[in-house]
Amino acid sequence: MFKNTVILGAGAAGMMCAAHAGGDCLVLDHAKSPGEKIRISGGGRCNFTNLDTTPENYLSQNPHFCKSALARYTQWDFISLVERYGIAWHEKTLGQLFCDGSAKQIVAMMVEELQQAGADLWLQTSVEKIRHEGETYHLTLLRDGKPQQVSCKNLVLATGGKSIPKMGATGLAYDIARQFDLPLIDTRPGLVPFTFPDGRFTALAGTALPTRLSNARAQFDEALLFTHRGLSGPAVLQLSSYWHEGEEITANLIPTMDLFTLLRDQRQLQGRRALTTELARHLPGRLVDFLAQEFKIEGRLADQSDAALQALCTQLETWRLTPGGSEGYRTAEVTLGGIDTDALSSKTMEAKQRPGLFAIGEAVDVTGWLGGYNFQWAWASGHATGTAIAARS
Missing domain, CATH: 3.50.50.60 (FAD/NAD(P)-binding domain)
Known part of the structure; x- marks a missing residue:
């Protein structure tokens, strides 16, 4: 034929x-x-x-x-x-x-x-x-x-x-x-999820929030989703196309929020409130619990100086992570x-x-x-x- x-x-x-x-x-x-x-x-x-x-x-x-x-x-x-x-x-x-x-x-x-x-x-x-x-x-x-x-x-x-x-x-x-x-x-x-060793984010599986995810080549403001295997969601899928094995990525967990001002104002109004309790008003509770261990967040609002609050916000804006890999062609779009x-x-x-x-x-x-x-x-x-x-x- x-x-x-x-x-x-x-x-x-x-x-x-x-x-x-x-x-x-x-x-x-x-x-x-x-x-x-x-x-x-x-x-x-x-x-x-x-x-x-x-x-x-x-x-x-x-x-x-x-x-x-x-x-x-x-x-x-x-x-x-x-x-x-x-x-x-x-x-x-x-x-x-x-x-x-x-x-x-x-x-x-x-x-x-x-x-x-x-x-x-x-x-x-x-x-x-x-x-x-x-x-x-x-x-x-x-x-x-x-x-x-x-x-x-x-x-x-x-x-x-x-x-x-x-x-x-x-x-x-x-x-x-x-x-x-x-x-x-x-x-x-x-357009593929990132994986992390040792089930690092298993406790956060299903938690999602808007983020600014970036590396040296690109930046995306979209949702981040924690999974049993690592990180997914639109922000991750987008950045994965610009990522190479072994590279570090940066997550800004408060991209559209003036968290420092919010915390400072609440310090005046609710100084006896735990810092983690106040953070949970602005971020998913399970994520706050996780970050409390990651960044050693503790104490009351009244115990925090402006410098300490600013340092915490900087940590939340520049959380550096290194994926172990990606899920590969199995789930890549x-x-x-x-x-x-x-x-x-x-x-x-x-x-x-x-x-x-x-x-x-x-x-x-x-x-x-x-x-x-x-x-x-x-x-x-x-x-x-x-x-x-x-x-x-």
Whole structure:
């Protein structure tokens, strides 16, 4: 069988590409259903884009690479598509858009889009071998347990990264990239919780509070969640993409609070009150109990000098922690690194030295922040490749 285009991966990027690549297109995926990461995202409601998407929300060795695709298919374009299908949505926080109903609506919409474009979708199909002769890519597939041969002019790598292997994520895109001499940027898990040894925060599991979490590279003002294994929550997931093994992070537990003034005023009014009791009015009680041991907090408000109160506030603003590691690809929402953008055209995502070979979505060294940015990159990069292929057909 010959197809103009074969797309490996029926995720967000692959299905968007198929919707724009023209009718003579085949989408392959080893899963039983398309768009599995779409289905589970956003607590089952799919955080499908972000109102505030800009190139500054992405990490890459080449921070300029994503600009072209994002400019040509914006968050407003995808919102228009969602609204055309009558899918109700809402903004949650920080520009994050979710379905009012179910993420399955986005999956169904994308399947409908690729089918309307005339593309075929083969599920439970694995790639056994790929070879390239002249202008043609030849694929040996295993479909329903039977070998099958498919050839194509355009081959699109849209298989994602290594994140969440229990859902079938593999490094297939990277293996194919190596086969065709495309350089790779070292991969690591991103948007992932931090772990700490010896169950350090077990007593605080389930406690959450707004924080400012930072390291030498980045700073995020969002919620921090203590877990049995360490630290999670949006602030942690965001910072994890900028963190390297063994590095220290800093937590400001009172980022929007003038705690010194509050404590000083209460010292005048309630001097006999225990300092920990007063702190528990402003911070979670279990956290105060923990910090009382960590920072040796004791005594009454009346016993505290201005200098002592200021020193305590400084400790709460600059709590330095060194994670033992992260939870890895098992729970990471994205994979950092991947196919080096220097080897690709920023307009079409085509390999510069391998005509007809394209890479899109998470397989590429472009990784977004938490909050719908990675889906927007999937839509934009898939659109860039799909329209480029259609223009040549």
